[in-house]
Amino acid sequence: MDEKASIIGRVRGMNWSGLLQCTAVEKNGRTIVSDCYYEGAFKLARPIYLHPSQPTIYLMHVGGGYVDGDRYKTEISLQKQARMIVTTQSATKIYKTVKMPVQQYTSFFLDDQSVLEFFPDPVIAYEKAKFYQETTVYMKASATFIYGDIITPGWSESGDLFRYDWIRSKLKIYHEGHLKLFDHLYLEPRKGITDIFQMEGYTYIGSLFVVSPLITKDVLKKLEKIAAHFPNEAHFGWSTPTVPGLVVRILARETYIIEVIFQLIHQLIREECFQEGPIFLRKY
Template sequence: MSWTGSIRLKAELKNARTIVSDTYYDGAFKLSRPVFFDELSPTYFLIHVGGGYVGGDKYHQLFCLEEGATITLTTQSATKIYKTMDEPAVQKTELVLKKESFLTYVQDPVIAYESARYIQDTTIHMESGAGLLMTDIFTPGWSESRGAFTYDWIRSKMNVFQDGKRLLMDHLFLNPSDEMDSVLLLEGYSHFGSLLLINKEVDVEFITELDEMLSPLGSNVRIGFSRLPIRGLMLRVLANQTQQIEKAFSVCEDLFRRRILRKDPIFYRKY
């Protein structure tokens, strides 16, 4: 398959530090130089050099962490999906996480503009002991008619496997023709956020403390938790502004870093 943009990255632990041992990018994807917010673990910014995704665009990402490696990946800016005339824009992401590795993957929002169609397909293969913190945000973009939810549809599929066994399957389909304001859809909100956290130390006490810290945000957003079959959680947020979802995600990530990793919070300084 010919990709509009492709990127792959392999990280490994060497002398107690995580290094990137192999990287390749092509087309519309670029990778920044490492930034060390954490002395032993690099942060990389994923860069799209085009103005946005259009119909027929196909992107592929492959990120592999060897045993014990720890790395943070984050996008440089929002992913903009413009009008798709025939085929949808597609992004496939594969994560391979070996035991005792941990990936933080913080993504800026996907903004779907008028007449946009977008497929996001994520497959995660983990070994026992590996961990992950990953975020997703989907929002409607500006339209000439100034109407709400003018994109055609957004489909996001995620499959998580641990030691070859399916751990989680998540399928989100946002279709404005389904009356997005109705019960069991967005219920009057316009923005949707999802945070997946998998770590062997995320227990009931952690979730209880997180719930208490998120309670003050409840007047502007709707927040829900789902516990996983293993140690971890799925956090869902409905809101009317991207910043409200990012605030909820920041509370979760900061608590995780402080309580479990024993590290200070990170401000990614993208804006």
């Protein structure tokens, strides 16, 4: 894709705390990782096949956590008909940032009929942390993108929740070259994060995004039925973007509750859209 060539040309040689680039291709009915490059604090584990034809890759941070001024970049490209599941080895831990916020940029390039399922472990922001995250997706109309993101408050010396300074998370999805979905989540505890229309007393927030031509009205009707089985401990809602897909937002008091709801929705999509069973990604 033109977008990929121009962006990769600018990225290598820049000053990143961690840089990772990966390309997956379909070959004889099986997806393989054809090209991989990483440097700094980022590393890519050897792909494993939880599904016979689809690799699962684990993104690894070898430094133990993100600190003041860190900048990270990840780029993953799926060529035509390639399918891949991506997760992380552990949670993204954001520690105190005195001068500069931690910045994380992720880009995905999805060619025709490719499928990317991206479920990183939660972002945990500790006391006095500042974190900026930007995820950009360039996809063909026949591709499928599934992304689940969880943000949690980390430990603080006082024992209080929401001691981080702020978190800003942006998601941009370009569908056939046109920006079709833009999500901007901004959390700043000192401005009343627990109030109505914000966290409303909950402590964890999850966002699930699905863009796929396979998300039809029939799939959405089945989602309404299984929603009755969602845990009562969570507050959630969903909507549909301007392209075929689904956007879900969840508030809860435990990470596990959000993960359960993600799993139920993910399982429905795999069964209804791909006639495949669930994938279990928990590492513990």
